[in-house]
Amino acid sequence: MAATTETPLAPTASIKARLSLALLIVLVTLGLAIAAGANLLFERIQMRLTESDLSNATERLLAAIRPGSSGPQLDLSRLDAAYQRPLSGQYFVIAVDDQHWRSRSLWDHELQPPPGPGKFTHTPGPAGQQLLLLTRHYERFGQRFIITAAQDYSELVAEFRRGLVVFLALWATALVTTLVALNLWMGRVLRPLTRARDQVVAIQAGERQSLDTDAPEELAPLIHQINALLAETRRALTRSRQSLSNLGHALKTPLAVLSALVEREEIRQHPSLHRSLREQVEQTTRRIDRELGQSSGASAGGVQTPFAPARDLPPLAKALQRAHNRVLTVEWRWEGQPHLPVERDELLEVMGNLMDNAWKWASSRLRVSVSHDDRNWYLTVEDDGPGIPDYARRQQVTERGFRLDESVAGQGLGLAIAADITAAWRGELSLETSSLGGLLVRVSLPVTGSRLP
Amino acid sequence: MRLLLIEDNVPLAEELLVRLKSEGYACDWLVDGRDALRAPQDESYDAAILDLGLPGRNGLSILAEWRAAALPLPVLILTARNSWSDRIAGLEAGADDYLGKPFHPDELILRLRALIRRSHGADTSPHLTSNGLSLDESRQCAVTAGGTIDLTGGEFALLRYLMLHPGRVLSKGRLADHLYNLDSERNSNVIEVHISHLRNKLGKEVIETRRGQGYIFHGCHD
Numbered sequence: 001m002a003a004t005t006e007t008p009l010a011p012t013a014s015i016k017a018r019l020s021l022a023l024l025i026v027l028v029t030l031g032l033a034i035a036a037g038a039n040l041l042f043e044r045i046q047m048r049l050t051e052s053d054l055s056n057a058t059e060r061l062l063a064a065i066r067p068g069s070s071g072p073q074l075d076l077s078r079l080d081a082a083y084q085r086p087l088s089g090q091y092f093v094i095a096v097d098d099q100h101w102r103s104r105s106l107w108d109h110e111l112q113p114p115p116g117p118g119k120f121t122h123t124p125g126p127a128g129q130q131l132l133l134l135t136r137h138y139e140r141f142g143q144r145f146i147i148t149a150a151q152d153y154s155e156l157v158a159e160f161r162r163g164l165v166v167f168l169a170l171w172a173t174a175l176v177t178t179l180v181a182l183n184l185w186m187g188r189v190l191r192p193l194t195r196a197r198d199q200v201v202a203i204q205a206g207e208r209q210s211l212d213t214d215a216p217e218e219l220a221p222l223i224h225q226i227n228a229l230l231a232e233t234r235r236a237l238t239r240s241r242q243s244l245s246n247l248g249h250a251l252k253t254p255l256a257v258l259s260a261l262v263e264r265e266e267i268r269q270h271p272s273l274h275r276s277l278r279e280q281v282e283q284t285t286r287r288i289d290r291e292l293g294q295s296s297g298a299s300a301g302g303v304q305t306p307f308a309p310a311r312d313l314p315p316l317a318k319a320l321q322r323a324h325n326r327v328l329t330v331e332w333r334w335e336g337q338p339h340l341p342v343e344r345d346e347l348l349e350v351m352g353n354l355m356d357n358a359w360k361w362a363s364s365r366l367r368v369s370v371s372h373d374d375r376n377w378y379l380t381v382e383d384d385g386p387g388i389p390d391y392a393r394r395q396q397v398t399e400r401g402f403r404l405d406e407s408v409a410g411q412g413l414g415l416a417i418a419a420d421i422t423a424a425w426r427g428e429l430s431l432e433t434s435s436l437g438g439l440l441v442r443v444s445l446p447v448t449g450s451r452l453p
Numbered sequence: 454m455r456l457l458l459i460e461d462n463v464p465l466a467e468e469l470l471v472r473l474k475s476e477g478y479a480c481d482w483l484v485d486g487r488d489a490l491r492a493p494q495d496e497s498y499d500a501a502i503l504d505l506g507l508p509g510r511n512g513l514s515i516l517a518e519w520r521a522a523a524l525p526l527p528v529l530i531l532t533a534r535n536s537w538s539d540r541i542a543g544l545e546a547g548a549d550d551y552l553g554k555p556f557h558p559d560e561l562i563l564r565l566r567a568l569i570r571r572s573h574g575a576d577t578s579p580h581l582t583s584n585g586l587s588l589d590e591s592r593q594c595a596v597t598a599g600g601t602i603d604l605t606g607g608e609f610a611l612l613r614y615l616m617l618h619p620g621r622v623l624s625k626g627r628l629a630d631h632l633y634n635l636d637s638e639r640n641s642n643v644i645e646v647h648i649s650h651l652r653n654k655l656g657k658e659v660i661e662t663r664r665g666q667g668y669i670f671h672g673c674h675d
Contacts, residue, residue, distance in 0.1 A: 201481050249506075252533035253462045255555035260468035285555050292536070315541045322550050323540075325567050345538040352537025 015390050016186045017332040020179050027178065031171040035164055042160050047132070050153050051120055054134040057149040061092055062138050065145065072099050072141050087127050089152030096145050113148050123150075130154040192219050196226075203230065220227055248292045255285055286413050293417035306339040307347040309370045309379075316352055317366075320359045328362055333369035340370070340377050342425055342445055347379075353414035354441050363384030365436060372447060376427075379443040381435035389433075418443070454569060454614060455479045455631045457501040459489045459515075459530065461508055468660050469502075470629050477593065477610035478565075479634050486510025493519060497630035500569050502561075505532040505543070512539045520547035527572040529564060531556070566590055573617045583616040584672020586659065595655060595671055602654050611647045615660065615670035624667035 064078040074094065082088040083103040093111050094101040102111075109126040117137045125131035129152040138145045192215045202208040210227045213220065261267070262277045309332070317330050340347060351368075358366050362383035369380045418441075419429045427445035434440035456478045460466040466482050473480050481498075483489050493501060503513035514527055520636070528550075530543045536555025538641035543551045550568050552561060571580060580596060581588040587596040593609040595602045604612065610632050615623065625644050648668060652660055661669045 249533040249573070252554040253465060256533075257462065257465045257468060259555045260472065260558050262467065263472070264468075281555065312541075315545060316537060319540050319544050319551065322544065345536065347539070348538045349536055352540075 015087040015190070016183060019186065020182060023182060024175070024179065027171075027175050031168065031175070031377060035168060035171075038167075039160075039164065040265045043157075046153060046156050046160070050132050050151055050156075051134070053118070054132060054149050054151055057090070057092070057151065058134060058136045058147045061094060061144065061147050061149060062136075065094070065140060067141050070094065072143060072145075080257065087129070089125075089129060089155065091131070091150040093148045094145055094150075096143055111148060111150055113146075117146075124433045125150065125154075128154065130157065147223055158422075177228065189216075192216055196223060200226075209234075214238060215443075245292060251288055252285075255281055257286075289413065290420065291416055293353075293420055303343040306338065307342050307344045309334050309340075309368075310337050312344060312348055313368060316348065316355060320355055322354075323356070324359050326359065328359060331365065331367040333367065334371065338370055338372070340445065341447070342377075346421050346425070350418045350443060351379065351381070354443070357381075357414045358383035358385070358439070361387075361438060367434070374447070376444040376446055379445070380440055382436050382440045383436035383438040384434070384436040387433055387437065387439040415441070454610065455481070455497050456565075457489075457492055457498045457526075458482045459486075459492075459501065459507065459512070460484070460504040461506070462504075469558070469561070472505070475606070476590075477564055477606055477613060479610075479632055481634070484508070486512065486515055489515050490518060494522050497525055497627075499631060500527045500529065500565060500572070502529050502531050502565070503548075505530060505534060513543065516543075516546045516548060519646050525572075527568045529561075529568055531561070551580045570619070575617065581613065581616055583619045584670070586616065586655070586672045588613060588616055597655070604654070605647075606649050607643070607649070608651055608654075611644070612651055615668065616672075619670050619672060622663060622667050627667070 031318050037255060044121055060079070061074075064075045065072050066075045067073075076084070080090060082090040083105050084091065085105055086107045087109075088105040090103070090105045091109075091111060092101075092223045093104045093106070095113075095115065109124065111131075111133065112123055113137045114121040114133050119135075121133045123131050123133055127421045131150040131152055133148060133150045135146060135148040138147060196211055196215070196219070199208060203210070210230055211223050213227070215223045258277075258281050262274060267274050267277065313332065321327055355366065355368065358381050362385045365381075367382040367385045369378070371378050415429075421427045422443050422445065425445050427443060430444075432440040432442060454477065456473060458466060458473070458480050460468060460469070460482070461484050463484075466484075470480050472511060479490070483492060484507075486509035488509075489503070489507070490510060492498075501508070503512050503516060507515070512530065512532070515529070519526065519528070528548050530548045530551045531554065532539070533549075533554045534541070535551070540551045540553075549571070550564050552564055564647055566581075570576070575581060575583070579589075581590060585597075587608075588594075589596055590603075595612065611628065614628065614631055628644050648660055648662070656673065658665065659671060659673060661671055665668065
C-alpha cells in the first residue's frame with residue numbers, strides 16, 4: 001500500500017491514444033477509399049461523355065463537308081469555333097484521297113491516326129494535353145473520307161483532381177477536428193476515473209471511508225468492488241487489531257496473578273529466584289504494553305474522534321495527579337480550541353506517557369503546549385526536573401527503530417510507546433532541553449493526519 | 454478497614470485476599486457484577502477494589518450506578534484495560550484511583566492506603582499521623598516521641614481505624630463491622646482485648662472508653 005511513494009510505471013498504453021489511432025486508421029482508410037472510388041467513377045463517366053462527344057463531332061465534321069466547284073470542301077462556318085483556336089483541345093484531321101484537312105487548332109502538331117476505324121485511342125497531345133481519338137471511315141460524294149477527331153480531356157481531369165484535393169483537405173480537417181473532439185470527450189468520459197483515484201488518495205490519507213458510488217454504469221461495478229474490498233480489508237484489520245488487543249489484555253490478569261504469587265514468602269526466601277521471576281514477569285508486561293500501545297484498538301481508516309487538547313488534556317493531568325499522588329503546576333499553552341486530525345485515544349496514549357514521564361521527574365512544574373504551522377502539529381511536554389543532559393543518549397532515543405533498554409524496569413518504556421504511536425502517524429519525536437531546566441519532548445505530526453496501516 | 458474486592462479471576466482474588474489480610478484489612482470478595490451492584494449499601498466498607506471485566510455487569514456501569522446513588526465509597530479500579538483513555542474514562546465514571554494489571558502487590562497496597570487516607574481527609578505522607586501519634590503502615594508499628602512500638606496485626610488494624618477517626622465515638626459494633634470478616638473471630642471480647650493491649654503499649658489516655666457507647670481516640674498530647 002506504499003504506492004503513493006513509488007514512481008508510477010509508464011502506462012502500457014493510453015486508452016485515448018488507442019482510440020485515437022483506431023479512429024485515425026478507419027477515417028483515413030475510408031477517406032482514401034472514397035477518393036479512389038470517386039476517381040474511378042469520374043474517369044468512367046468522363047470517358048463515356050468524351051466518347052459520345054467525339055462520336056458526335058465526327059458526324060458533324062461529315063455534315064460540314066460540302067460539294068464544291070473543285071471537289072468537296074469543308075464548310076468551316078458550320079464547325080465549332082474551337083477548331084480554329086490554336087491548341088483549343090478540339091482537333092480533327094480529314095483525309096480524302098491524297099488530301100489532308102487539318103483543323104487550325106492543331107497548329108504544328110501531328111495527330112497520330114489510330115490503327116483502325118471505330119476505335120477510341122488515347123494519345124498525348126500538344127502542350128501536355130491528353131487526347132482521345134476516334135477515326136471513322138465514310139463514303140460521301142463517291143469519295144472516301146477518313147475523319148479523325150480528337151478531344152482533350154486533361155482539363156476535366158485537372159478540374160476533378162482539384163475537386164478531389166479540396167475534398168481530401170476537408171476530410172483531413174474533419175479528421176483532425178474529430179480527433180481533438182474525441183480527446184476532449186475522452187477526458188470527460190474518463191473524469192470519473194480521475195475522481196475515483198483522488199478518492200483513493202483521500203482514503204489512504206484517512207479522510208474518507210469509501211469511494212462515491214454515483215459513477216457511470218461501466219465504472220460502477222469496479223467502484224462497488226473496490227468499496228467491498230476496502231470494507232473487507234478494514235474489517236480484517238480491525239479484527240486482527242482487536243484480537244491482538246484482546247490477547248494482550250487477556251494475558252494481563254494471569255500476569256497479575258504471577259506478580260502476586262512471586263511476592264509470596266516461600267519465593268521471597270530464594271532471592272535470586274524471586275528476582276529472576278519478577279524480571280520475567282516485568283519484561284512480559286512491558287512487551288505487552290508496548291504492543292498494545294501500537295495496536296491501540298483504533299479502527300482502521302479515518303479518524304473517529306479527533307484529539308482536542310482543551311477537552312482531553314486536563315482530565316489526563318487529573319488522572320496523573322491521582323496516579324502519582326502528587327500535585328504539580330501544569331501550564332497549558334494553546335490558542336483557541338485546536339482539534340488535531342489524530343485519533344484521540346492514540347494521542348492521549350502519547351501524551352499520557354510523556355506527561356507520566358514528566359510527572360515522575362518534575363520537581364514542581366510542567367508545561368504542555370500545542371501549536372501548528374503549515375505542515376505539522378507540534379505537541380511539547382516540558383518539566384523542571386533533571387532532564388537528560390547527555391546529548392548522545394538523547395540522540396539515541398530519537399533514532400529510528402531504537403528500542404530503549406527493555407531490561408531496565410520503568411525506564412523509557414513510556415517514551416518508546418509514545419515514539420511508536422507517533423511513528424504510526426508519520427510523525428517524529430525528539431528530545432531537547434527545556435527552558436524550565438528539564439526535558440522537553442517534542443512530537444511533530446503532519447497536519448494531513450493519516451495513520452500507517 | 455473493611456474492603457470490598459470485586460474480581461472474577463479466582464487465583465488473583467485469592468492471592469490478593471491473603472495479602473490484604475496480612476495488611477490488616479478485612480475483605481469481602483464478590484465475583485459477579487450483579488451482586489456487586491447492591492453490596493456497598495452495607496455501609497461498613499471503607500473502600501472497594503473493582504475489576505472492570507466482570508461477568509454479569511460491566512465494572513464501569515456498576516461504578517456509575519454507585520455514584521448516581523451518591524455512594525461515597527472510595528473505589529480503586531483494577532483492570533487490564535489501562536490505556537490513558539481507559540484510565541480517564543474510569544476516573545470520570547467516579548473512580549478514585551486506577552491501577553492497571555499486572556501490578557506489583559506493594560503498589561496496590563500503597564495506592565489503597567493513600568486512597569483510604571484521602572477519603573478521611575488525612576495527608577498522604579509516608580506515615581499516618583493523627584493527634585501526635587504516627588503509624589508506620591508498612592512495618593505495622595506505632596511511632597511516638599519515645600520511639601517505635603511494635604504492634605500485633607489485630608492491634609495495628611484497630612489502631613489504624615481509630616486514628617482515621619480521631620475524636621469520634623466508635624461503637625464496638627462499628628469497629629467489628631469494619632475490622633473483622635463476618636465469619637471470623639467476631640466477638641466483642643477481641644476488641645476489648647486489643648484496646649487494653651494498645652493502652653498498655655501507648656498509654657491509657659490515648660483511647661478513652663465510654664461505657665455503653667464505645668471508644669474515642671485522643672492520641673498522645675504531650
